Amino acid sequence: MEDAKFIDVNGTRTRYFEAGQGEPLLLIHGGQFGMYNSARDWDRNWEDFTKDFHVYALDKVGQGHSDNPARADDYLLGTATQHVYDFMQAVGLEKAHVAGHSRGGYLVARLALEHPEVVKSLIMIDSGSLMWSTPEFYEDLNKRAEAYTDVREKHRFILEGSSFAGTIATDEWLDDVTTYVDAPKNREAMATMAEMWPTLDIDHQKNRDDTHDWIRAGGLKDMPTLVIWAYDDQGAPIIKNGIPCMHLILPNVPNSQMHILNQSGHYVFREHPQEFNAVIRTFIHGL
């Protein structure tokens, strides 16, 4: 995963990666403004995907090396959805298979709701935020991470603490995180996020409920959809989030399916990259 590019997306300088040829596949990472997640989350999947797809991964607005939202009032999940849409316009991507992890999974569902014409198929991965919030796990993990003063070790702890096997933090990922997570831009995003959290959370709950109603009313009925879940996800548990997600999607989306990978925490595409990529490839090639 090399040669990051930058593009102006309606005034938001945006980092992205692009490689390969074939069906366009856009990867959307999780987290929100000021969090450590970025396009680099996909570094263990990237090379393999480029053999079959024209792959894109971007840093969402206010994450990684993409600019922060212009105003504090823009610290809403909808801002990230609009940014992804505008990004597709900016790079000339008319329509793509979109795969979203965690809050990125919620984002791709909203993208299909707001701009269905740009979505070829939908892949939602361990998207707790599409379902019900379970903040306890991350609150506890972040609290335990405070013991680390070294930024690199702190983020290694956080990522491995979200995993099943503790083997998912690569040097490449850690190197990249250290380039932005403590920089002034990201500190500002974190501070604004903390301030705006109550507004974002209320807005998210309402939009999430609207999204469920829309899905139940057949909003995704023409969209090929793959739901992926990790059996051992602690932040978005299979019983509390994964199974309800299955019951939300499958009855309302004719061309949908669910795949559950084993011995994996939240970052299933990092924990089992080969199997994860094979499942995605089989899904898209089967359309």
Add this chain to the structure above:
Amino acid sequence: MENPKFVDVEGIRTRYFEAGQGEPMVLISGGQFGSFNCATDWDLNFDDLAGDFHVFAVDKIGQGHTDNPKDPSDYILGTAVQHLHDFLKAVGLEQAHLVGHSRGGYAIVRLALEHPEVVKSLTIVDSGSIMHEAAPFYVELAEKAAHITDPREKHEFMMVNSSFSGTIVSDGWLDDVMSFVTTPKYRIAQETDVEMWPTCHVDHVARQKETKEWIAKGGLSDLPVLVTWAYNDQGAPIEECGIPAMHLILPSVPNSRMHIFNQSGHYVFREHPKEFNATVRTFIQGL
């Protein structure tokens, strides 16, 4: 799916189909003695799988064109497991990927328990018989079909009503079923199965419990396992059987996963043959 072969399996004349080259794969149908299920349940999958694998499909003992058990006391599920083992030996298969549907899924798990050396991997498809004791759905279905006197119509009715879409009956399958369901052999198997049912059932319940305990203790811990389920299976419902099967297998089998197909009844490999084959192919080729 053409040119059936016959082989003597410890005195049981056994019908099977064989085609293709590659990793050996054996497809095991559901049902039991005197059920209409047989090797041609896989007629919508067989030729495509033969493009990648050395595929076998066998009529289990007392089903299709394979001889009945010699003694009424042999009308227990363990007899079918031993017959499968002996069949593998008779055709010179030292080890194979086993794909088992319904009672065939239970049979391959027992085969892994009793003869682990012959199993390369397990694909367990909608196997209610691993999980629950009885499926009233089939009793009710048989009652609903009782008024149909024409055997062809009767079996078409039962198959259609086990499905989601009603489009899973092929002429090839129906022709084949007609070639055995009116034979004296078949009638004897049905009558003996009814007579021996209480014994068979008590034995099955005891062995089912033993099998679950064995799995939970790590009996399958070294085997690659794929569990697949149809979201709309009426005989082996996802809530009652599928989710519990996931919770039985995934925590105890490191190299396992679950795939849930949508808009399908019990015969998921007939209802979505392309998607089913692709999922099995991805699983086995990823090992």
